[in-house]
Amino acid sequence: MVLSLMVAAPAFANPDVYLVNFRHAKNTQSQQLDSQLPMAIELAKINAEEVIIDTTTAAKWEKSAHDAFNRNIVPVFNKWVGLPGFVAVVDAKNKTVIGCIDATRTASDMALDMKTMAGAASGDPRLVQASTAAAGSPCPATYNQPLG
Numbered sequence: 001m002v003l004s005l006m007v008a009a010p011a012f013a014n015p016d017v018y019l020v021n022f023r024h025a026k027n028t029q030s031q032q033l034d035s036q037l038p039m040a041i042e043l044a045k046i047n048a049e050e051v052i053i054d055t056t057t058a059a060k061w062e063k064s065a066h067d068a069f070n071r072n073i074v075p076v077f078n079k080w081v082g083l084p085g086f087v088a089v090v091d092a093k094n095k096t097v098i099g100c101i102d103a104t105r106t107a108s109d110m111a112l113d114m115k116t117m118a119g120a121a122s123g124d125p126r127l128v129q130a131s132t133a134a135a136g137s138p139c140p141a142t143y144n145q146p147l148g
Contacts, residue, residue, distance in 0.1 A: 015049040016121045017098065018071060019114065020088040022080050025056040029085025032103040037087065040101075040110035046118035049092075055082050083143035089114060091121040100139035 021037065023030040041048065051067055054060040061081075068077035073095055076088055086102040098117040101110050 014047070015092045016047040017049075017114075017118045018073060018090040018092055019048050019050045020053060020068075020073065020076055020090055021050055022053045022084050022086055022088070023056075024054065024084035027084040029103040033085060033087065033101075036103070036105075036107040036110060039107040040105075040114060043108060043111035044114040044118070046115055048114065048118055053077060053081055055084065078144055080140065080143045083140055086137065086140060088139065089117040093121065097139060100137050102137040105137060 019037075019041065021033070023034065025031075037050070041050065049071075051071060051073070053064040053068065055064070064081070065074075065077065068074050071092075073090055076090055076095070076097060080086075080088065086100050088100050089098045090096065091098055098120055099113070101113055105113065
């Protein structure tokens with residue numbers, strides 16, 4: 001008798017980028033970002049997975065830590081956990097932060113920024129002009145400093 005076990009691949013098997021959404025339910029920037037981000041992701045039409053780092057409750061914080069661990073993005077989690085209201089766009093292959101998006105962007109601007117950043121992660125060449133600002137918003141300063 002042969003038993004076969006079929007396991008479905010998780011949704012995060014091969015994205016080009018992780019959209020790491022640092023949020024807290026009572027934070028106004030998080031609320032604004034949460035209202036625009038789903039539309040931006042839909043408009044961008046990219047191979048991405050949203051990873052929510054939610055510090056609203058201890059249980060959500062713990063789940064967020066597990067989600068970061070499962071995707072091997074713990075350094076990104078550690079750098080900004082507790083600082084809500086922005087999305088870090090992370091290259092899923094090498095786990096580096098490509099850029100950030102905050103709540104000041106419109107959904108269509110977010111989509112264009114995500115598409116540009118995801119293209120960089122998937123190896124698409126980018127033409128950058130000196131007079132053109134980089135896609136996205138500036139990433140916040142490191143929120144958590146290592147002890148010692």
